Amino acid sequence: MKARIIYAAILLVSSNVWGGTFSGKISDIADSPGIRNSSWGLSVKDAATGKVIAERNPRLNLVPASILKVLVTAAALEKLGPEKTFSTRLYYDGEISKGFLNGNVYIKGAGDPSLGSQFIKETAPLEDVYKAWAEAIKAAGINVINGSVVGDDSAFESVQPGSWAWEDIGNYYAARPSALTLGDNLYKLYFKPSGSVGGEAAVLRTEPYVEGLKFENYMKTGAAGSGDNGYIFAFPGQFSAVLRGSIPQGSPEFAIKGALPDPALFAARSFNSYLGKAGIGSNKKPYSGRPAPGAALTLITETASVPLKHIVRVTNKRSFNLYAELLLRLLGGGKPGEGLAYVKAYVAESGGDASELELSDGCGLSTRNKTKAETFTDALRSVYGKDYYADFYNSLVYPGDPDATGHLRHLGKGTALEGKLRLKSGSLSGVRSYTGYLRTKKGATLVFTSIINNYSVPGSSLDKIHEELLLSLYHGN
Incomplete structure (x- = not known):
């Protein structure tokens, strides 16, 4: 009953405060039930002039959640450029004699987030990638791999950041940011719901199959x-997981998504399996590792990613944590700490x-991130004047966007x-955030954070309040 009263009060505020000045509207929201004891930072500026349109605690340090991705994606577009691509390469060591490779085949990852992705429309399916690799191996004269x-x-x-929550590790949205990423580093775990509520949901299978x-x-x-x-509760790199929670009745089977324990090992095993079906055998088990120091490597083939702008688009529209973490490492030469330093710079x-920007990851999943609303507004104002603005702008969600996920x-x-x-929005337990651009009725472009x-109200009511706040900004009242 108490929750219903709070929710009703919020809806009353959101529908009735819009008659006064804009600053009065902000004050009324800030003093409404479920928000008055929260911490709220608001910053609205004219994109062209920097004039402050509205603000409330714009320099208060807060947990930003997933809007942190806009800083990482903008920094990536700035440093690398919208057309930048990343290549995954196949090498072999040893010698080829009469169709036999006396050595290993290496799949060398360089941080391409898009390899075999199910979310990036412009990328080839993993099956097609494997087919091209197998054909290149045959073209190199290899019929049998006397190695791995x-x-x-x-x-x-x-590795995942140490500040991520234990309940997140093992689930797809906290996947390991491996330099050899493929298929979005996730698997689907299928259950058969019980006929009775509270009954055990039986595990059916994973897609793709994850050995061990x-x-x-x-x-x-x-x-x-x-x-x-x-x-799905699982330590990184371990092939045992604990399943807790619930899945709904209503269909013969239901799938949730998990994080691959070891993406590089999965790549080796799954490609090795494909090669066997394609008639290319190997005599040793596949594994994850690297060539011996000083080993002479011969390039077999390479697969380029889609341009960065397509990766940024999915990162922001789907709020895909894995891609943000990979971009962070690409900014830092493979080291997340150096990537964070670049984002701050x-x-x-x-x-x-x-000056007080605290960053622990690139995707916003960590609650140790601390930043100001005005920091986002000023950064997005800078993007407004850049040549990559259109690519960044198009990566953000619009009303009714079919490519978006979640509440926004x-x-x-x-x-x-x-x-x-x-x-772009963000949400964690007790955290809701919004940042982006608004074209007003008079033709001005505003930056909003x-x-x-x-807070202690339903997140949906905060969405409604912000919708009406943005409508008020649009109309200029």
Whole structure:
């Protein structure tokens, strides 16, 4: 009952405060139930002139959640350029004699997020990539590998940040940012819901098959419509996982997504399996590793990624953590710490306040990240004047965007904001954030950032409040 009263009060505020001045509207929101005891930072500026249109605690340090991705993607476009590509290469060592390779085949990753991706429309399916690689191996005169297929991810520090929550590790949105990433470093885990609510949901299979992966299953069945509340608990690099939570009734099977324990090993095993089916045998087990120091390597073939602008588009529209973490490492020469340092320097050069900027990851999943609303506004103002602005702008979500995921796709749909708004949002427990661009009725472009921490209302009500806040900015009242 208490939650319903708070929710009703918020809706009342969001529908009735818009008659006064804009600053009065902000004050009314800030004093509304469930928000008055939260921490809220708001910064709105004219993109062209920098004039402050509205603000509230714009320099308050807050947890930003996933809007952090806009800093990483903008920095990547600045440093690398929208057309930058990344290549995955196949090498062999040893000698070829009469169709036999007396050595290993290495899959050398360089941080391409798009290899075999199911989310980037412009990239080839993994099956097509493997086919091209197998044909190149045959063209090199190799029919049998007297050695192993080796997945090499040594170009990066391929570990998750230590500040990520334990309940996230093992799930696809906390996947390992490996230099050898393929198929988005995820697998789908299928369950058969029980006939009774509360009954065990039986594990059916994974797609793709992940060799050696074992599950300790405590997954329950929820009521129809209860949604995906399932979690996969697993240490990085380990092939045993604990399943907890619930999946809904209502279909013969239901899938959740997990993170591959070792993407480089998966690449070696899955490609080795493909080669066997293509008639190319290997005499030793595939593994993850690197060539011996000083080994002479011969290039077999290479596969280039799609241009960076397509990767940025999916990173922001889908709020895909893995891609943001890979871009961070690409900015830092494979080292996440150096990538974070570059992002901070980029923010400072963009006119943003980086003096108290604390960054622990590139995707916003860590609650140790601390930044100001105005920092985002100033950084996005800088992007507004760059030659890559169109690529960045088009990576943000618009009302009704079919490529978006989560709550933001419906914000502004069916209102005057359609065709005028581009946003990135973020959400963690107790955190909601929004940043982007708004074209007003009078033709001005505004940059908008709002970050709220420690609120106690439904996130959907915050979306509604921000929709009406943006509508008020659009109309200029």
